[in-house]
Amino acid sequence: MMIDVKEFYARASTTLRQAMETINASGMQMLLLVDAQDRFERTVTDGDLRRLLLNGAEMGDTLAQLPPLASITAPDGISRKAALAVMDQHEINHLPLIDADGRIVRVLNRRDIGTPILLSTPHMGEAELHFVEEAFRTNWIAPLGPNVDAFEREVADLVGVGHAAALSSGTAAIHLAVRMLGVKPGDRVFCSTLTFAASANPIVYEGGEPVFIDSEPGSWNMSPVALERAFDAAQAESWMPRAVIVVNLYGQSADMDALVEICDRHGVPVIEDAAESLGARYKGKPSGIFGRMGIFSFNGNKIITTSGGGMLVSDDEDLIKQARFLATQARDPAPHYQHSQIGFNYRMSNILAGVGRGQLQVLGDRVEARRGVFEAYRDGLADIPGLEWMPEPDWSYSTRWLSALTIDPAVAGISANQVIARLAEEMIEARPVWKPMHQQPVFAGCRHFAHGNTSVADQIFDAGLCMPSGSNMSPAEIARIIDVMRGILKGR
Numbered sequence: 001m002m003i004d005v006k007e008f009y010a011r012a013s014t015t016l017r018q019a020m021e022t023i024n025a026s027g028m029q030m031l032l033l034v035d036a037q038d039r040f041e042r043t044v045t046d047g048d049l050r051r052l053l054l055n056g057a058e059m060g061d062t063l064a065q066l067p068p069l070a071s072i073t074a075p076d077g078i079s080r081k082a083a084l085a086v087m088d089q090h091e092i093n094h095l096p097l098i099d100a101d102g103r104i105v106r107v108l109n110r111r112d113i114g115t116p117i118l119l120s121t122p123h124m125g126e127a128e129l130h131f132v133e134e135a136f137r138t139n140w141i142a143p144l145g146p147n148v149d150a151f152e153r154e155v156a157d158l159v160g161v162g163h164a165a166a167l168s169s170g171t172a173a174i175h176l177a178v179r180m181l182g183v184k185p186g187d188r189v190f191c192s193t194l195t196f197a198a199s200a201n202p203i204v205y206e207g208g209e210p211v212f213i214d215s216e217p218g219s220w221n222m223s224p225v226a227l228e229r230a231f232d233a234a235q236a237e238s239w240m241p242r243a244v245i246v247v248n249l250y251g252q253s254a255d256m257d258a259l260v261e262i263c264d265r266h267g268v269p270v271i272e273d274a275a276e277s278l279g280a281r282y283k284g285k286p287s288g289i290f291g292r293m294g295i296f297s298f299n300g301n302k303i304i305t306t307s308g309g310g311m312l313v314s315d316d317e318d319l320i321k322q323a324r325f326l327a328t329q330a331r332d333p334a335p336h337y338q339h340s341q342i343g344f345n346y347r348m349s350n351i352l353a354g355v356g357r358g359q360l361q362v363l364g365d366r367v368e369a370r371r372g373v374f375e376a377y378r379d380g381l382a383d384i385p386g387l388e389w390m391p392e393p394d395w396s397y398s399t400r401w402l403s404a405l406t407i408d409p410a411v412a413g414i415s416a417n418q419v420i421a422r423l424a425e426e427m428i429e430a431r432p433v434w435k436p437m438h439q440q441p442v443f444a445g446c447r448h449f450a451h452g453n454t455s456v457a458d459q460i461f462d463a464g465l466c467m468p469s470g471s472n473m474s475p476a477e478i479a480r481i482i483d484v485m486r487g488i489l490k491g492r
Contacts, residue, residue: 128358145350170297386412
Protein backbone atom coordinates (compact mmCIF):
# COMPACT_ATOMS: atom_id res chain seq x y z
CA MET A 1 0.00 0.00 0.00
CA MET A 2 1.31 3.44 -0.94
CA ILE A 3 1.24 6.00 1.88
CA ASP A 4 0.55 9.70 1.15
CA VAL A 5 3.89 10.95 2.40
CA LYS A 6 2.81 14.56 2.80
CA GLU A 7 0.64 13.55 5.72
CA PHE A 8 3.85 12.76 7.59
CA TYR A 9 5.99 15.72 6.59
CA ALA A 10 7.63 17.71 9.37
CA ARG A 11 9.92 20.72 9.17
CA ALA A 12 12.52 22.21 11.43
CA SER A 13 9.85 24.65 12.69
CA THR A 14 7.49 21.84 13.78
CA THR A 15 7.17 21.71 17.57
CA LEU A 16 7.69 18.57 19.58
CA ARG A 17 4.02 18.66 20.61
CA GLN A 18 2.87 18.84 16.99
CA ALA A 19 5.25 16.06 16.05
CA MET A 20 3.99 13.80 18.84
CA GLU A 21 0.36 14.44 17.95
CA THR A 22 1.02 13.53 14.30
CA ILE A 23 2.90 10.35 15.21
CA ASN A 24 0.17 9.26 17.63
CA ALA A 25 -2.50 9.79 14.98
CA SER A 26 -0.61 7.98 12.24
CA GLY A 27 -0.12 4.33 11.51
CA MET A 28 3.46 4.84 10.39
CA GLN A 29 4.93 5.67 13.81
CA MET A 30 7.39 8.17 12.37
CA LEU A 31 7.68 11.55 10.63
CA LEU A 32 9.63 12.60 7.56
CA LEU A 33 11.72 15.70 8.17
CA VAL A 34 12.07 17.78 4.99
CA ASP A 35 13.61 21.14 4.17
CA ALA A 36 11.93 24.16 2.58
CA GLN A 37 12.20 22.55 -0.89
CA ASP A 38 10.68 19.27 0.42
CA ARG A 39 14.03 17.48 0.19
CA PHE A 40 14.35 14.63 2.66
CA GLU A 41 16.61 15.16 5.66
CA ARG A 42 15.87 12.35 8.12
CA THR A 43 13.18 10.28 9.79
CA VAL A 44 11.82 11.27 13.20
CA THR A 45 10.51 8.62 15.60
CA ASP A 46 8.84 8.87 18.97
CA GLY A 47 12.13 7.65 20.42
CA ASP A 48 13.90 10.68 18.92
CA LEU A 49 11.34 12.95 20.58
CA ARG A 50 11.65 11.24 23.97
CA ARG A 51 15.42 11.66 23.87
CA LEU A 52 15.02 15.40 23.24
CA LEU A 53 12.68 15.71 26.21
CA LEU A 54 15.00 13.74 28.47
CA ASN A 55 17.81 16.12 27.48
CA GLY A 56 15.76 19.11 28.66
CA ALA A 57 13.74 20.15 25.62
CA GLU A 58 10.22 21.56 26.10
CA MET A 59 7.07 20.52 24.22
CA GLY A 60 7.02 23.92 22.53
CA ASP A 61 10.57 23.56 21.20
CA THR A 62 11.09 22.67 17.55
CA LEU A 63 12.66 19.81 15.64
CA ALA A 64 15.55 22.09 14.74
CA GLN A 65 17.22 20.66 17.86
CA LEU A 66 17.44 17.20 16.27
CA PRO A 67 20.97 16.15 15.30
CA PRO A 68 21.66 15.18 11.67
CA LEU A 69 20.99 11.51 10.90
CA ALA A 70 21.73 9.36 7.85
CA SER A 71 18.36 7.59 7.73
CA ILE A 72 17.95 4.40 5.74
CA THR A 73 16.38 5.14 2.35
CA ALA A 74 16.27 3.56 -1.07
CA PRO A 75 16.00 4.93 -4.59
CA ASP A 76 12.59 5.11 -6.19
CA GLY A 77 12.15 2.12 -8.49
CA ILE A 78 13.64 -0.43 -6.09
CA SER A 79 11.84 -3.77 -6.31
CA ARG A 80 9.74 -5.10 -3.46
CA LYS A 81 12.15 -8.00 -2.97
CA ALA A 82 15.16 -5.68 -2.73
CA ALA A 83 13.26 -3.27 -0.46
CA LEU A 84 12.35 -6.11 1.88
CA ALA A 85 16.01 -7.14 2.01
CA VAL A 86 16.97 -3.58 3.06
CA MET A 87 14.29 -3.62 5.77
CA ASP A 88 15.50 -6.99 7.06
CA GLN A 89 19.13 -5.85 7.08
CA HIS A 90 18.38 -2.70 9.10
CA GLU A 91 15.44 -4.09 11.12
CA ILE A 92 13.04 -1.36 10.02
CA ASN A 93 9.38 -1.50 9.00
CA HIS A 94 9.15 1.59 6.75
CA LEU A 95 11.45 2.55 3.91
CA PRO A 96 11.35 6.02 2.28
CA LEU A 97 11.98 5.99 -1.46
CA ILE A 98 13.85 9.02 -2.75
CA ASP A 99 13.97 10.48 -6.27
CA ALA A 100 17.01 11.97 -8.02
CA ASP A 101 16.28 15.41 -6.50
CA GLY A 102 16.28 14.07 -2.95
CA ARG A 103 12.50 14.24 -2.49
CA ILE A 104 10.37 11.47 -1.04
CA VAL A 105 8.27 9.70 -3.64
CA ARG A 106 6.58 7.24 -1.29
CA VAL A 107 7.17 5.11 1.78
CA LEU A 108 7.03 1.33 1.59
CA ASN A 109 5.44 -0.49 4.51
CA ARG A 110 6.80 -3.94 5.46
CA ARG A 111 3.30 -5.20 6.20
CA ASP A 112 2.20 -4.55 2.64
CA ILE A 113 5.17 -5.99 0.77
CA GLY A 114 6.17 -8.93 2.92
CA THR A 115 3.72 -11.48 1.51
CA PRO A 116 4.40 -12.88 -1.96
CA ILE A 117 1.58 -13.58 -4.41
CA LEU A 118 1.88 -17.22 -5.43
CA LEU A 119 0.85 -18.90 -8.66
CA SER A 120 -2.05 -21.06 -7.48
CA THR A 121 -2.68 -21.73 -3.80
CA PRO A 122 -5.27 -24.00 -2.17
CA HIS A 123 -8.57 -22.31 -1.40
CA MET A 124 -10.34 -23.99 1.48
CA GLY A 125 -13.96 -23.41 2.42
CA GLU A 126 -16.11 -24.30 5.42
CA ALA A 127 -17.67 -27.64 4.47
CA GLU A 128 -14.40 -29.59 4.35
CA LEU A 129 -14.02 -29.62 8.13
CA HIS A 130 -17.44 -31.23 8.62
CA PHE A 131 -16.50 -34.27 6.53
CA VAL A 132 -13.03 -34.55 8.06
CA GLU A 133 -14.44 -34.35 11.61
CA GLU A 134 -16.94 -37.06 10.68
CA ALA A 135 -14.02 -39.28 9.60
CA PHE A 136 -12.32 -38.72 12.96
CA ARG A 137 -15.54 -39.22 14.93
CA THR A 138 -16.22 -42.56 13.24
CA ASN A 139 -12.52 -43.56 13.26
CA TRP A 140 -12.43 -43.93 9.44
CA ILE A 141 -8.82 -42.74 9.25
CA ALA A 142 -7.22 -45.39 7.03
CA PRO A 143 -7.64 -45.56 3.24
CA LEU A 144 -11.19 -46.24 2.05
CA GLY A 145 -14.37 -45.47 3.95
CA PRO A 146 -17.70 -43.64 3.58
CA ASN A 147 -16.14 -40.38 2.34
CA VAL A 148 -14.27 -42.24 -0.40
CA ASP A 149 -17.43 -44.00 -1.56
CA ALA A 150 -19.43 -40.76 -1.48
CA PHE A 151 -16.71 -38.73 -3.19
CA GLU A 152 -16.61 -41.23 -6.05
CA ARG A 153 -20.39 -41.05 -6.49
CA GLU A 154 -20.46 -37.27 -6.28
CA VAL A 155 -17.72 -36.79 -8.89
CA ALA A 156 -19.33 -39.35 -11.21
CA ASP A 157 -22.71 -37.62 -10.86
CA LEU A 158 -21.17 -34.18 -11.38
CA VAL A 159 -19.57 -35.04 -14.71
CA GLY A 160 -22.27 -37.46 -15.82
CA VAL A 161 -20.24 -40.65 -15.99
CA GLY A 162 -21.13 -44.09 -14.70
CA HIS A 163 -18.28 -44.91 -12.36
CA ALA A 164 -15.28 -43.41 -10.56
CA ALA A 165 -12.34 -44.58 -8.46
CA ALA A 166 -10.73 -42.21 -5.95
CA LEU A 167 -6.94 -42.53 -6.04
CA SER A 168 -3.82 -41.08 -4.48
CA SER A 169 -3.01 -38.80 -7.44
CA GLY A 170 -3.90 -37.95 -11.00
CA THR A 171 -0.65 -39.62 -12.02
CA ALA A 172 -1.80 -42.84 -10.37
CA ALA A 173 -5.04 -42.61 -12.36
CA ILE A 174 -3.15 -42.27 -15.65
CA HIS A 175 -0.86 -45.15 -14.69
CA LEU A 176 -3.77 -47.47 -13.98
CA ALA A 177 -5.46 -46.44 -17.23
CA VAL A 178 -2.29 -47.19 -19.17
CA ARG A 179 -1.90 -50.53 -17.40
CA MET A 180 -5.51 -51.56 -18.00
CA LEU A 181 -5.30 -50.72 -21.70
CA GLY A 182 -2.54 -53.29 -21.94
CA VAL A 183 0.50 -51.14 -22.62
CA LYS A 184 3.56 -53.39 -22.55
CA PRO A 185 7.29 -52.94 -23.17
CA GLY A 186 7.83 -51.73 -26.71
CA ASP A 187 4.28 -50.47 -27.20
CA ARG A 188 3.87 -46.88 -28.38
CA VAL A 189 1.39 -44.40 -26.91
CA PHE A 190 0.52 -41.05 -28.48
CA CYS A 191 0.52 -38.20 -25.94
CA SER A 192 0.09 -34.42 -25.99
CA THR A 193 3.49 -32.78 -25.94
CA LEU A 194 2.47 -29.50 -24.26
CA THR A 195 1.82 -30.85 -20.78
CA PHE A 196 3.40 -31.72 -17.44
CA ALA A 197 5.59 -34.83 -17.27
CA ALA A 198 2.95 -36.71 -15.24
CA SER A 199 0.93 -37.16 -18.43
CA ALA A 200 3.72 -39.08 -20.14
CA ASN A 201 5.65 -40.77 -17.33
CA PRO A 202 3.11 -43.57 -16.77
CA ILE A 203 3.70 -44.74 -20.34
CA VAL A 204 7.32 -45.40 -19.40
CA TYR A 205 6.31 -47.03 -16.09
CA GLU A 206 4.85 -49.84 -18.19
CA GLY A 207 7.80 -49.98 -20.58
CA GLY A 208 6.01 -48.13 -23.35
CA GLU A 209 7.39 -45.47 -25.67
CA PRO A 210 5.74 -42.03 -25.80
CA VAL A 211 5.15 -40.46 -29.20
CA PHE A 212 4.41 -36.77 -28.78
CA ILE A 213 1.68 -34.89 -30.65
CA ASP A 214 1.85 -31.13 -31.20
CA SER A 215 -0.68 -28.47 -30.18
CA GLU A 216 -3.05 -26.55 -32.40
CA PRO A 217 -2.91 -22.74 -32.18
CA GLY A 218 -6.67 -22.35 -31.59
CA SER A 219 -6.78 -24.13 -28.23
CA TRP A 220 -3.12 -24.94 -27.37
CA ASN A 221 -4.25 -28.57 -27.03
CA MET A 222 -3.59 -31.67 -29.12
CA SER A 223 -3.79 -30.91 -32.82
CA PRO A 224 -6.09 -33.20 -34.84
CA VAL A 225 -3.87 -32.41 -37.85
CA ALA A 226 -0.75 -33.60 -36.03
CA LEU A 227 -2.59 -36.66 -34.66
CA GLU A 228 -3.68 -37.61 -38.17
CA ARG A 229 -0.08 -37.31 -39.34
CA ALA A 230 1.06 -39.58 -36.53
CA PHE A 231 -1.52 -42.24 -37.42
CA ASP A 232 -0.58 -42.02 -41.09
CA ALA A 233 3.07 -42.62 -40.20
CA ALA A 234 2.19 -45.52 -37.90
CA GLN A 235 0.04 -47.12 -40.57
CA ALA A 236 2.78 -46.73 -43.17
CA GLU A 237 5.23 -48.42 -40.80
CA SER A 238 2.78 -51.23 -39.91
CA TRP A 239 2.17 -50.46 -36.24
CA MET A 240 -0.51 -48.80 -34.16
CA PRO A 241 -0.31 -47.04 -30.81
CA ARG A 242 -1.80 -48.87 -27.86
CA ALA A 243 -3.57 -45.71 -26.64
CA VAL A 244 -3.76 -41.94 -27.04
CA ILE A 245 -3.47 -39.61 -24.02
CA VAL A 246 -5.16 -36.27 -24.73
CA VAL A 247 -4.40 -33.50 -22.23
CA ASN A 248 -6.74 -30.60 -21.44
CA LEU A 249 -4.22 -27.81 -20.91
CA TYR A 250 -4.63 -25.20 -18.16
CA GLY A 251 -8.28 -26.09 -17.65
CA GLN A 252 -9.40 -26.03 -21.29
CA SER A 253 -10.74 -29.04 -23.15
CA ALA A 254 -9.11 -30.26 -26.31
CA ASP A 255 -11.22 -30.63 -29.46
CA MET A 256 -12.40 -34.04 -28.32
CA ASP A 257 -14.88 -34.82 -31.11
CA ALA A 258 -12.22 -34.44 -33.78
CA LEU A 259 -9.59 -36.33 -31.79
CA VAL A 260 -11.88 -39.19 -30.73
CA GLU A 261 -13.14 -39.59 -34.30
CA ILE A 262 -9.58 -40.11 -35.54
CA CYS A 263 -8.81 -42.60 -32.76
CA ASP A 264 -12.08 -44.50 -33.25
CA ARG A 265 -11.35 -44.79 -36.95
CA HIS A 266 -8.11 -46.56 -36.09
CA GLY A 267 -9.56 -48.55 -33.20
CA VAL A 268 -7.32 -46.95 -30.56
CA PRO A 269 -8.71 -46.00 -27.11
CA VAL A 270 -8.41 -42.50 -25.65
CA ILE A 271 -7.39 -41.53 -22.12
CA GLU A 272 -8.56 -37.98 -21.38
CA ASP A 273 -6.14 -36.27 -19.00
CA ALA A 274 -8.50 -33.71 -17.46
CA ALA A 275 -6.24 -33.10 -14.44
CA GLU A 276 -6.60 -29.34 -14.80
CA SER A 277 -10.11 -29.16 -16.24
CA LEU A 278 -12.61 -30.40 -13.67
CA GLY A 279 -15.49 -27.95 -14.10
CA ALA A 280 -14.66 -27.17 -17.74
CA ARG A 281 -17.05 -28.00 -20.58
CA TYR A 282 -16.69 -29.09 -24.18
CA LYS A 283 -19.68 -28.30 -26.40
CA GLY A 284 -21.76 -28.02 -23.24
CA LYS A 285 -20.67 -31.36 -21.79
CA PRO A 286 -18.35 -31.80 -18.78
CA SER A 287 -14.66 -32.27 -19.44
CA GLY A 288 -13.13 -35.67 -18.73
CA ILE A 289 -15.85 -37.97 -20.09
CA PHE A 290 -14.97 -38.27 -23.79
CA GLY A 291 -12.33 -41.00 -23.70
CA ARG A 292 -12.43 -44.64 -22.68
CA MET A 293 -11.26 -43.31 -19.32
CA GLY A 294 -10.79 -39.83 -17.89
CA ILE A 295 -8.67 -38.59 -15.03
CA PHE A 296 -8.87 -35.65 -12.65
CA SER A 297 -6.28 -34.30 -10.23
CA PHE A 298 -6.83 -32.86 -6.75
CA ASN A 299 -3.26 -31.77 -6.15
CA GLY A 300 -2.78 -28.78 -3.86
CA ASN A 301 -2.63 -26.26 -6.71
CA LYS A 302 -5.67 -27.48 -8.66
CA ILE A 303 -9.16 -25.95 -8.96
CA ILE A 304 -10.25 -27.98 -5.94
CA THR A 305 -7.89 -30.04 -3.82
CA THR A 306 -7.69 -32.99 -1.46
CA SER A 307 -4.09 -31.99 -0.67
CA GLY A 308 -3.04 -34.82 -2.95
CA GLY A 309 -5.36 -37.09 -4.88
CA GLY A 310 -6.94 -38.02 -8.16
CA MET A 311 -9.93 -39.71 -9.74
CA LEU A 312 -10.30 -42.19 -12.59
CA VAL A 313 -13.71 -42.09 -14.31
CA SER A 314 -15.33 -44.26 -16.96
CA ASP A 315 -18.68 -45.56 -18.13
CA ASP A 316 -17.06 -49.03 -18.18
CA GLU A 317 -17.81 -50.49 -14.75
CA ASP A 318 -15.38 -53.37 -15.24
CA LEU A 319 -12.49 -50.97 -15.81
CA ILE A 320 -13.24 -49.06 -12.61
CA LYS A 321 -13.58 -52.29 -10.63
CA GLN A 322 -10.22 -53.41 -12.02
CA ALA A 323 -8.70 -50.03 -11.15
CA ARG A 324 -9.84 -50.33 -7.53
CA PHE A 325 -8.42 -53.85 -7.39
CA LEU A 326 -5.03 -52.80 -8.77
CA ALA A 327 -4.97 -49.71 -6.55
CA THR A 328 -5.32 -51.82 -3.38
CA GLN A 329 -2.23 -53.96 -4.04
CA ALA A 330 -4.19 -56.35 -6.32
CA ARG A 331 -5.18 -58.47 -3.36
CA ASP A 332 -7.11 -61.56 -4.44
CA PRO A 333 -10.48 -62.35 -2.77
CA ALA A 334 -8.98 -65.03 -0.52
CA PRO A 335 -9.08 -65.47 3.29
CA HIS A 336 -5.31 -65.07 3.36
CA TYR A 337 -3.07 -62.44 1.71
CA GLN A 338 -2.81 -63.70 -1.86
CA HIS A 339 -1.66 -61.81 -4.96
CA SER A 340 -1.81 -63.16 -8.50
CA GLN A 341 -0.54 -59.96 -10.13
CA ILE A 342 1.40 -56.86 -9.21
CA GLY A 343 -0.69 -54.10 -7.67
CA PHE A 344 -0.18 -50.61 -6.27
CA ASN A 345 -0.93 -48.61 -3.14
CA TYR A 346 -2.96 -46.00 -5.00
CA ARG A 347 -6.23 -45.59 -3.06
CA MET A 348 -7.33 -42.30 -1.51
CA SER A 349 -7.72 -41.97 2.25
CA ASN A 350 -11.10 -41.37 3.84
CA ILE A 351 -9.85 -38.11 5.40
CA LEU A 352 -8.67 -36.65 2.08
CA ALA A 353 -11.87 -37.75 0.39
CA GLY A 354 -13.73 -35.74 3.04
CA VAL A 355 -11.73 -32.67 2.06
CA GLY A 356 -12.63 -33.37 -1.55
CA ARG A 357 -16.35 -33.63 -0.78
CA GLY A 358 -16.28 -30.21 0.84
CA GLN A 359 -14.28 -28.73 -2.03
CA LEU A 360 -16.65 -30.21 -4.59
CA GLN A 361 -19.48 -28.09 -3.16
CA VAL A 362 -17.70 -24.88 -4.19
CA LEU A 363 -16.27 -26.04 -7.54
CA GLY A 364 -18.51 -23.71 -9.53
CA ASP A 365 -17.50 -20.73 -7.40
CA ARG A 366 -13.82 -21.56 -7.79
CA VAL A 367 -14.11 -21.82 -11.57
CA GLU A 368 -15.96 -18.50 -11.79
CA ALA A 369 -13.33 -16.85 -9.59
CA ARG A 370 -10.47 -18.05 -11.78
CA ARG A 371 -12.26 -16.99 -14.92
CA GLY A 372 -12.73 -13.60 -13.28
CA VAL A 373 -8.99 -13.35 -12.62
CA PHE A 374 -8.29 -14.09 -16.28
CA GLU A 375 -10.75 -11.45 -17.45
CA ALA A 376 -9.31 -8.88 -15.04
CA TYR A 377 -5.84 -9.44 -16.48
CA ARG A 378 -7.06 -9.29 -20.06
CA ASP A 379 -9.05 -6.10 -19.44
CA GLY A 380 -6.31 -4.45 -17.38
CA LEU A 381 -3.65 -5.10 -20.01
CA ALA A 382 -5.83 -4.70 -23.10
CA ASP A 383 -3.93 -1.69 -24.40
CA ILE A 384 -0.49 -3.30 -24.14
CA PRO A 385 0.76 -4.45 -27.58
CA GLY A 386 2.41 -7.82 -28.10
CA LEU A 387 0.23 -9.86 -25.71
CA GLU A 388 -1.85 -12.83 -26.85
CA TRP A 389 -4.00 -14.58 -24.27
CA MET A 390 -4.65 -18.32 -24.35
CA PRO A 391 -7.59 -18.62 -26.77
CA GLU A 392 -10.94 -20.11 -25.80
CA PRO A 393 -12.68 -21.66 -28.82
CA ASP A 394 -16.44 -21.34 -29.20
CA TRP A 395 -16.86 -24.96 -28.14
CA SER A 396 -14.88 -24.50 -24.94
CA TYR A 397 -15.71 -23.28 -21.45
CA SER A 398 -12.36 -23.24 -19.67
CA THR A 399 -11.76 -23.27 -15.93
CA ARG A 400 -8.82 -20.91 -16.58
CA TRP A 401 -6.93 -22.96 -13.99
CA LEU A 402 -3.95 -20.81 -14.91
CA SER A 403 -4.17 -17.49 -16.75
CA ALA A 404 -1.75 -18.04 -19.62
CA LEU A 405 -0.54 -15.73 -22.36
CA THR A 406 2.29 -15.28 -24.85
CA ILE A 407 4.45 -12.18 -25.25
CA ASP A 408 5.98 -11.18 -28.58
CA PRO A 409 9.33 -9.60 -27.63
CA ALA A 410 9.60 -7.90 -31.01
CA VAL A 411 6.42 -5.94 -30.23
CA ALA A 412 6.45 -5.73 -26.42
CA GLY A 413 10.18 -5.05 -26.20
CA ILE A 414 10.63 -7.69 -23.50
CA SER A 415 10.54 -11.49 -23.40
CA ALA A 416 8.31 -13.73 -21.30
CA ASN A 417 11.29 -14.93 -19.26
CA GLN A 418 12.32 -11.35 -18.54
CA VAL A 419 8.79 -10.54 -17.39
CA ILE A 420 8.82 -13.58 -15.09
CA ALA A 421 12.12 -12.42 -13.56
CA ARG A 422 10.84 -8.87 -13.09
CA LEU A 423 7.64 -10.12 -11.45
CA ALA A 424 9.72 -12.25 -9.08
CA GLU A 425 11.56 -9.10 -7.97
CA GLU A 426 8.16 -7.69 -7.04
CA MET A 427 7.35 -10.90 -5.09
CA ILE A 428 4.84 -12.08 -7.67
CA GLU A 429 5.19 -15.69 -8.82
CA ALA A 430 4.75 -16.35 -12.52
CA ARG A 431 5.91 -19.43 -14.40
CA PRO A 432 6.77 -20.44 -17.94
CA VAL A 433 4.22 -22.62 -19.70
CA TRP A 434 4.96 -26.34 -19.64
CA LYS A 435 8.15 -27.24 -21.49
CA PRO A 436 7.03 -29.59 -24.31
CA MET A 437 7.72 -33.22 -23.59
CA HIS A 438 9.62 -33.71 -26.84
CA GLN A 439 12.13 -31.13 -25.58
CA GLN A 440 12.69 -32.90 -22.26
CA PRO A 441 16.06 -34.63 -21.83
CA VAL A 442 14.38 -37.70 -20.36
CA PHE A 443 12.40 -38.15 -23.58
CA ALA A 444 15.26 -37.43 -25.97
CA GLY A 445 14.84 -39.62 -29.02
CA CYS A 446 11.07 -39.93 -28.75
CA ARG A 447 9.21 -39.00 -31.91
CA HIS A 448 7.20 -35.82 -32.28
CA PHE A 449 4.59 -34.95 -34.88
CA ALA A 450 4.10 -31.23 -35.51
CA HIS A 451 0.92 -29.37 -36.41
CA GLY A 452 2.61 -27.69 -39.38
CA ASN A 453 6.11 -27.07 -40.62
CA THR A 454 7.15 -25.96 -37.14
CA SER A 455 6.01 -26.96 -33.68
CA VAL A 456 3.18 -24.88 -32.24
CA ALA A 457 4.02 -26.15 -28.74
CA ASP A 458 7.60 -24.90 -29.12
CA GLN A 459 6.37 -21.45 -30.10
CA ILE A 460 4.01 -21.30 -27.12
CA PHE A 461 6.78 -22.43 -24.77
CA ASP A 462 9.24 -19.85 -26.10
CA ALA A 463 6.81 -16.95 -25.63
CA GLY A 464 4.44 -18.12 -22.91
CA LEU A 465 3.97 -17.49 -19.22
CA CYS A 466 1.37 -18.26 -16.55
CA MET A 467 0.14 -15.55 -14.20
CA PRO A 468 -0.98 -15.98 -10.57
CA SER A 469 -4.48 -17.43 -10.85
CA GLY A 470 -5.68 -18.44 -7.39
CA SER A 471 -9.40 -18.22 -6.73
CA ASN A 472 -8.61 -16.74 -3.30
CA MET A 473 -6.65 -13.73 -4.56
CA SER A 474 -8.02 -10.40 -3.35
CA PRO A 475 -9.01 -7.56 -5.71
CA ALA A 476 -6.07 -5.59 -4.26
CA GLU A 477 -3.66 -8.38 -5.18
CA ILE A 478 -5.03 -8.62 -8.71
CA ALA A 479 -4.77 -4.83 -9.09
CA ARG A 480 -1.20 -4.93 -7.80
CA ILE A 481 -0.24 -7.59 -10.36
CA ILE A 482 -1.82 -5.61 -13.19
CA ASP A 483 -0.07 -2.42 -12.06
CA VAL A 484 3.31 -4.17 -11.89
CA MET A 485 2.75 -5.84 -15.27
CA ARG A 486 1.85 -2.51 -16.85
CA GLY A 487 4.99 -0.98 -15.40
CA ILE A 488 7.16 -3.79 -16.73
CA LEU A 489 5.58 -3.80 -20.18
CA LYS A 490 5.64 -0.01 -20.48
CA GLY A 491 9.30 0.15 -19.46
CA ARG A 492 8.79 1.80 -16.09
